[in-house]
Amino acid sequence: MNLQQLEYALTLEKLGSFTSAAKSLSMTQPALSLQIKNLENEIGISLFDRSRSRIEPTEQGLKFLLKAGEIVMAGKQLKEYALTLGSQFSGELKLGIIPTLSPYLVPLFLDPLLGQYPELSLEIHELLTEEILQKIRLGDLDGGIVSTPLARQGITVTPLFYESFYMYQNKEDGRSDKTLKVSNLDLKNLWLLEEGNCFRDQVSDICSLKDENTGTQISYHCSSIDSLIRMVDHQGGMTILPELTTLSLDSHQEQNLVLLEEKVREVGFITRKLTGKEHLFEVLNDKIKSSVPAPMRDKSGREVVDPGILESWK
Structure with missing residues (x-):
């Protein structure tokens, strides 16, 4: 052999x-x-x-x-290690990021990271969690930024930050509360992401949804949170947003937010054990953590919602 x-x-x-x-x-x-x-x-x-x-x-x-x-x-680590001896922070990182994070998180850390480490090259793929895990296992990706916690053979997890959940409502049929307990959430006309997205599973978990029928006349299948926001703006009803998404809303849309207390989404960095690129992961993770608002780096005693990732390889 x-x-x-x-x-x-x-x-x-x-x-x-x-x-x-x-x-x-x-x-x-x-x-x-x-x-x-x-x-x-x-x-x-x-x-x-x-x-x-x-x-x-x-x-x-x-x-x-x-x-x-x-x-x-x-x-392969030996080669990676040899490359780092001449230039500590040069090389390539191939990353996967889930769609509910990528458009909101990448713009926050990309320029600060590459500005400080100009010899570092990034290749970023927007993928679902299971696709990221599979590509990490096969060596097609070095790491991924996903909703954690998760347990998978050969995978290490580094928590990065925590997102609160917000209800986003159409102001014409919404309520005036600025905070709301999940148990008091009215689930009529709730817009959801497509099946297979772990954020949908988390929303189903925190809202204790029993089936797919949430009262809407339209069956709208999408994988974009921005699409859900537009549906609420134009068709009414409500949806659930992770905190980073809310940073890109305009001042008018911000008035439609209601903070859901008690639970948070944990965002973490995942990779294989002993890749030879740990020093690059460290600077990447530091930049990500410093790019998000300081309160998001602490879960403040709130419960982390399970992303529903199975514990064995498919």
């Missing part, structure tokens, strides 16, 4: 096809098949189920590939 064989197996897992993997690795399909078979014979288990149109890891194979990914990543 060697690192090259492990990389072959990880590429096959990622692409799901011997033909695609062989092309990506610049080798023939028979040669790749032989390498994978030799690896399976040596370890005594079948890594892949070849009976499907897309090749998928077996249950034992997935466990092996998780560990293989850690080993291959550890080998």
